[in-house]
Amino acid sequence: MARPAGTAAKPAQARGESAAVALDAVTISFRFADGSAYTAVEAASLKVADGEFVSIVGPTGCGKTTLLNVAAGLLSPSAGRTTIFGTPLGALNERAGYLFQAEALFPWKTALENVAIGLEVAGVPRREARKRAESWLTRVGLQRFASRYPHMLSGGQRKRVGLAQVLIRDPKILLMDEPFGPLDAQTRQIMGNLLLDLWNADRKAVLFVTHDLEEAIALSDRVVIMSAGPAARILGEWRVRLPRPRDIAEVKLEPAFLELHREIWHVLKTEVLKGYAQTGGG
Amino acid sequence: MGRSRINLIVLQILVAVLTIGLWHVLTATDVLPPFFFSTPGDVFSRVIKWFAEGTIWRHLWVTLVESVLAFVLGSVAGALVGFWFARKPFLAAVLDPYVKMINALPRVVLAPIFALWLGLGIWSKVALGVTLVFFVVFFNVYQGVKEVSHTVLANARMLGMSERQLMRHVYWPSALSWMFSSLHTSVGFAVVGAVVGEYLGSAAGLGYLIQQAEGVFDVAGVFAGMFVLAVFVVAIDGLVSVVERRLLVWRPLAAETRT
Numbered sequence: 001m002a003r004p005a006g007t008a009a010k011p012a013q014a015r016g017e018s019a020a021v022a023l024d025a026v027t028i029s030f031r032f033a034d035g036s037a038y039t040a041v042e043a044a045s046l047k048v049a050d051g052e053f054v055s056i057v058g059p060t061g062c063g064k065t066t067l068l069n070v071a072a073g074l075l076s077p078s079a080g081r082t083t084i085f086g087t088p089l090g091a092l093n094e095r096a097g098y099l100f101q102a103e104a105l106f107p108w109k110t111a112l113e114n115v116a117i118g119l120e121v122a123g124v125p126r127r128e129a130r131k132r133a134e135s136w137l138t139r140v141g142l143q144r145f146a147s148r149y150p151h152m153l154s155g156g157q158r159k160r161v162g163l164a165q166v167l168i169r170d171p172k173i174l175l176m177d178e179p180f181g182p183l184d185a186q187t188r189q190i191m192g193n194l195l196l197d198l199w200n201a202d203r204k205a206v207l208f209v210t211h212d213l214e215e216a217i218a219l220s221d222r223v224v225i226m227s228a229g230p231a232a233r234i235l236g237e238w239r240v241r242l243p244r245p246r247d248i249a250e251v252k253l254e255p256a257f258l259e260l261h262r263e264i265w266h267v268l269k270t271e272v273l274k275g276y277a278q279t280g281g282g
Numbered sequence: 283m284g285r286s287r288i289n290l291i292v293l294q295i296l297v298a299v300l301t302i303g304l305w306h307v308l309t310a311t312d313v314l315p316p317f318f319f320s321t322p323g324d325v326f327s328r329v330i331k332w333f334a335e336g337t338i339w340r341h342l343w344v345t346l347v348e349s350v351l352a353f354v355l356g357s358v359a360g361a362l363v364g365f366w367f368a369r370k371p372f373l374a375a376v377l378d379p380y381v382k383m384i385n386a387l388p389r390v391v392l393a394p395i396f397a398l399w400l401g402l403g404i405w406s407k408v409a410l411g412v413t414l415v416f417f418v419v420f421f422n423v424y425q426g427v428k429e430v431s432h433t434v435l436a437n438a439r440m441l442g443m444s445e446r447q448l449m450r451h452v453y454w455p456s457a458l459s460w461m462f463s464s465l466h467t468s469v470g471f472a473v474v475g476a477v478v479g480e481y482l483g484s485a486a487g488l489g490y491l492i493q494q495a496e497g498v499f500d501v502a503g504v505f506a507g508m509f510v511l512a513v514f515v516v517a518i519d520g521l522v523s524v525v526e527r528r529l530l531v532w533r534p535l536a537a538e539t540r541t
Contacts, residue, residue, distance in 0.1 A: 074436055092439055104437035108455040108532045117451060118441040149532035169441065 018086035019047040020173050020205030021071050021096075026080035028066050040066045042231040043080070046224060048173070050085075051203040055216035057268065058226030059275025064209040065101065067226075068175050071207055072098050084173070097171035099162055099179045105150040111137060111161045112146040118169040136164040140194065156187040160194070167198060174199075176208045180215070192219060192248040200245055213268060217260055218248045225268055228275035235271065238264055320501040328506035338510060344487040345514070348404050348476035352411020353469055357461070359412065360419025360468075365457055367420075368427030385417045389475070393482045402484055411475025418468040419461055426460030427453050462529045465522050473515055488514070 023046045029039040040063035048054045056064050069075040070082055073093035082089040084096075105114050116133035120126055137143050140160040150158055159179055166174065180188045192215060199206060210216050216223045217240055224237045238260060242251055251257055302322045308314040309321045316324075332338035367374040392413060396406040430452055438452050461468075480489025488511045495503025 072440060074439070094442065096440070098437070098440040100433050100437055102433040103431070104433045106434060106438075106451065106455070108459060109451075110532075121441065121443050121447045121451070151532065151534040165437075165441070 018050075019083075020050045020052070020085060021046070021048040021207060022081075022083045023047075023067065023071065024081040024083070026067070026070055026077040026082065028063065028070065028075065029078045039231040040229060041226075042233055044226075044232075044234050045080075046234060048205045048207050050172070050205050052222065053199065053206040053208065053220045054222045054224060055208045055210055055220040056224045056226060057210055057213050057216045057264075058232065059228045059268075059272045060211060061275060061278070062226045062229045062232040062271075064211075064226060065177050068098075068177050068207060068209050071173075072096055072175050074098075093173070095171055096173040096175050097166035097169060099159075099166050099174070099176045101177040101179065101181055103150070103158065105158060105161055105165070107150050110147050110149055111142060111153065111157075114150070114161055115164045115168055118165060122169070132168060133164070136168045137161075139198070140164045156183050156191060159183065159191060163195070163198070170202075172204060174204045174206045176206065178210050179208075181210075188215070189248050195219070196244075196246060196248070213261060213264060214252060215248075217242075217257060217264070218246065218251050223264060225264060225271070228271045228278060230278075235267055317499075318501060320505050324502040325505040325509065328502050329509055332506065332510070338491075341487050341491050342510070342514065344404065345473070345476050345480065345489070345511075348407040348411060348479070348487065349469075349472040349518075351404070351408045352475050353415055353472035355408065356412040356415025356472065357419045357468060360416040361423045361457065361461060363416075364420040364423030365427055365453070368424045368457075369453075374424075381420075384413075389413050390478060390482075393479055396479070397483050407476045407479030407484065407487070407489075410479040411472045414471035414475045415468045418464055418471055422460040422464045423457040426457035429460075430456045459530060459533065462526060463533075465526055466519060469518055469522050470515070473518065477511065 023044055025043045025045055026041065027039065027043055028041045029037050031037045044067060046054075046056075046067070056067065058064050066075065070077050071089075071093065073082075073089050073091055073096075084093055106117065109117065112130060112133050115136050116126075116129040119129035119132060124132075134143065134146060137146055140163055142157060142160050142164070145153060145157060150161070153161065162179070180191045183191060196219060208216070208219060213223075220240050222237055222239050225235045227233045227235050240260065242254065242256055305314075305319070306322045309316045309319055367377070389410060393406070393410055396409040400406040400409055435448070435452060438448055443451060476487065477489040477492075480487035481493045482489075484490045488507055492504055492507035492511075495501075495507060
């Protein structure tokens with residue numbers, strides 16, 4: 001298949017053998033009850049080095065989430081291999097933390113309990129788990145909301161709790177599925193900056209899925225573009241050479257940002273239109 | 283208390299006053315024969331008499347004990363079986379037609395069997411209540427376990443929960459929340475089971491009181507029994523509301539339940 005123009009950008013740079021996450025020619029098909037099959041992702045290869053922030057951008061319904069679920073070990077691919085720090089992934093990816101797109105907090109637990117639970121189930125004594133959860137709530141700016149239940153929090157606050165819930169376990173890999181999708185533009189920016197601050201502190205490997213190209217460029221070291229589904233492929237990737245630490249709002253005004261955006265958008269646009277045609281604009 | 287709230291209470295009292303007033307006028311003018319419809323005065327003085335003589339307390343106590351036992355036993359059994367079924371889909375599929383069959387059965391027909399098996403004491407009434415409460419709780423717990431959000435479950439797994447921890451932190455809370463939100467229904471059914479059981483054969487309880495009055499064409503006694511029963515149920519319902527508010531603080535709104 002001829003690759004579209006514009007992907008002549010730098011190829012993936014696999015840094016060493018034991019990348020934090022390595023997806024090797026991963027294909028994911030689903031078989032339905034009526035016998036028909038649907039291939040969501042075809043032969044996708046992707047590497048995230050330790051400490052690297054990689055975003056996957058693609059049109060709606062292109063299988064970005066599916067790919068993330070494979071990296072999390074929640075889904076096993078129909079073909080291909082997943083390795084985590086050089087070890088093939090069999091079951092759940094225990095080194096990864098996953099921030100879901102949908103509401104994933106336990107509604108029957110308070111913000112504090114939600115954050116502490118990851119430590120408690122790992123055997124940390126309750127008192128200490130709560131104490132550390134308190135400090136994490138402070139880091140995400142929610143110290144005053146510790147005793148609130150999720151439904152009493154705003155969408156942005158819930159995402160903050162989710163972030164603390166995942167990060168308190170100190171995973172080596174952070175998987176994020178359009179975590180700021182439902183938030184308004186200003187909150188997204190604030191959350192993006194919060195994420196970058198937290199990430200800067202210990203540089204985990206991040207695989208960040210979004211449909212928002214600007215967000216992807218502003219956050220990442222590398223941006224991976226996927227084609228429209230079905231049988232979505234990886235079309236290409238671009239290294240983002242903007243200096244860190246970045247401020248999401250400011251970085252978007254830099255000429256280098258705009259130039260990169262234009263270059264990637266040129267490729268992405270075709271796919272987005274294809275995606276629209278297939279999903280009826282949904 | 284706001285103005286609208288005071289208005290509401292005034293209107294609610296007005297409904298009672300009008301109904302009783304109408305009843306009084308109709309029976310006093312013989313439009314409704316007092317023999318069949320009694321009069322508000324007679325019913326009221328009967329209730330007063332029961333409480334003044336203290337005879338009512340024993341019956342109330344018996345009905346209360348039966349209801350509480352039926353509620354507790356039915357809930358525990360319903361929760362355990364519901365949970366078990368939800369975790370073992372194959373077992374649930376096998377037993378599904380039988381569950382539906384028993385649930386469709388009007389429970390009243392079981393009363394004679396329970397009376398034969400368990401005698402005329404409180405246990406035959408408790409058993410009847412249990413069969414009613416069991417299914418309400420069973421269906422709600424079953425649903426609660428089944429309806430756990432996939433995302434919440436995936437999140438729990440990613441946070442490192444073992445199967446046992448999933449039970450404790452995810453499945454149980456979800457199941458219990460459904461059960462709690464059906465508290466009104468299940469408590470109501472516990473009382474229904476107790477009273478119907480008493481009515482069909484017993485030596486004490488509100489159902490017995492009503493049945494005795496009916497046996498001698500004492501309409502005032504029947505209405506008085508109904509009145510005491512109604513107040514009893516409203517009081518219990520109020521208590522349930524308080525408990526519910528405490529248990530389900532984390533819920534935005536009471537969710538729909540299956541009965």
